[in-house]
Amino acid sequence: MPHSHLRDRRILVLSVGSAAAPTAIRVLASAGADVFAGDASLHSEGLYLVPESNRVHHAPLESVEAIPELIRECRRLEIELIVPTASEGFLNLAAARRLFAVNGVRVLVPSVHAAMLALDRYEFTREIEGRFPMPRTYIGEALRRAIASPLPLEIEGREPESQIARQRITSSVVPIEPAGWDALIGRRILPGPELHVLTFRPSTAVPSASIAIEVIEKFGHVDEVFAYRVVLDPVAIQLAEDVVEALELDGLASVRIVKGPCDRPEVVSIDPFAHPAHRLAAMAGRNLLVASATNALGIDFQLSEEPPLELTSVQIIDELLVPSDAAFALGGQRTSELGGAAIETSPNI
Template sequence: MSHKTVFLTGAGGAAVPGLIRILKSKGYRVLAGDMDPHAVGLYTADQGFKLPQGDSPEFSKKLAELCQQEKVDVLIPLVDEELPASAALGSESLAVLVPDKTFIELCLDKYKLMQAFEKAGIPFPRTKLASEGAHDLKFPIIAKPRVGRGSRGVEVFQSIDEFNSYRGTLPSAKDILIQEYIDGLEFTVSVCVWRDGRVQAVIPKEIIKKRGVTQLAVTRKNSVIEKVCIKIQEQLQADGPFNVQLRIDKQGVPFVFEINPRFSTSVSLTIASGFDELNYLVDRALGVRSSQNISWKEGVVLLRQTLDEFITEDKFLKRMKEFTGEGQ
């Protein structure tokens, strides 16, 4: 059994309870952190910690203190706002499983990412800032925050009049991205990359149902998607795990509209398909020769559901007191 410690942030995420169980089954001591004292992962991990907001000045200091205090070997941040500060904590004694800092910063600014795609020859939807207007775009169009995560603040407009009415309500139209809607199948794609820049695996998952996070999806072999994801690594040098979101149009062209520079909530489906990308990269981070077989099965379906967790009231109140100082 391992005596190593792994720390996951974003303990309230849909996939996190499952990831905690998988890491525990491998013998790791698993810690979890979240700003919400009711995040389920805080209670199912070996130890939970309430964290400041990810983009606050206090976050980095608190996380660094916890990693040192708990002798954390591997840190896995799962919240976009936390990625830059978490990446900066990497050292010889602490491995942080995220891509290169430059890649992270690029992906977190969706407009700059699309500009980088244009230079790299990676297909993406026609994109503008809302401040530039939408008169030369083909409707329907998607509007979303230039900096943001998930489906927060995403709007769909069918006409220029609808969009102009919306734009008139914006505090700053420069902070909103608009893109032409690509009619076609949507995919979320796990790309497993190590520090050496070698792509170990590309696992496309066709999204059947999505509500903020993927609810229903199926693994699909697709050489076109694989090629564009490898090209992203070659051109933008992520050198760490990332998730690609794209749609394939009726001509078979994959249009990439977003990259999450971290493990995504669909990592559980990747693992279920036969390739445990999480433990593969944890092994690499710890300098352990991985026993993972880098292969996976097509046609594995994710049916995301709510899984009830049960603990004693004493344990719940004890942890709540640690998080809030109130005990209830």
């Protein structure tokens, strides 16, 4: 039976072409919210997960027109809460948080300072270096020298605006122009489990809550996520919560943690917005997305003390042509009705 914690509350999910958007739309809708979907592109799949009357087409979130346009649309549609699902325009939204509030709209973003620390991978590294375990990190000339080493190396854009996706380097040949090296950050990441610890740090006296999700890659396909699985890892969870606390990052966050051969958790990065595995977390007793939405709207919502002990897994499927969306099962094989299509799901990946 659907929850009703957000019954009839009007919530706008942004960047609905992202991997996390379908999860956010469905989790909020299952809590009773009247969900709207917004994006700068009319081709974003998430727009077609809501009725046509609930679709918002706006200017790119990085542009100067975006915030005034969004405020006008929010007032017209009586939107109460905005939920970002990607780094696109995130700093603009954080900077305009008070302006939205004046117009009666809450935005699930932290302070500008916390958002900048989280999204700038180099500044994040500098902030936590020496305080928390982390992989060896390189930038600029040091990264060029590190490329020549045979050890595994991962690179990604330093800032979201670089639009350089995370990739693993297996040779000294890097498909990046020399002028773009300063926009990169590199890390030595040895083979081992990768966890995304989803956290919720409320701005009220409600206790923080977290859940650890293991990322399972498709065999033989590096960086292609095949499944997410809930794992019980109190050490990784505590590490993630300590990092979030150190950054004073209110609201949602997903902390990426890798474990090397010695099973030592190391903090890699943090993203302060919705994650594709939030729907899985909700089914495992940690509905952090609804908790953050209700907290922002001043609605009382209590998470359970502990998630169920069962390990829950979710297989990635192509649902309504939405990439990285998922079907869920909590025990035994069963058929789920999602998007009008019957999908076989299994807890055993």
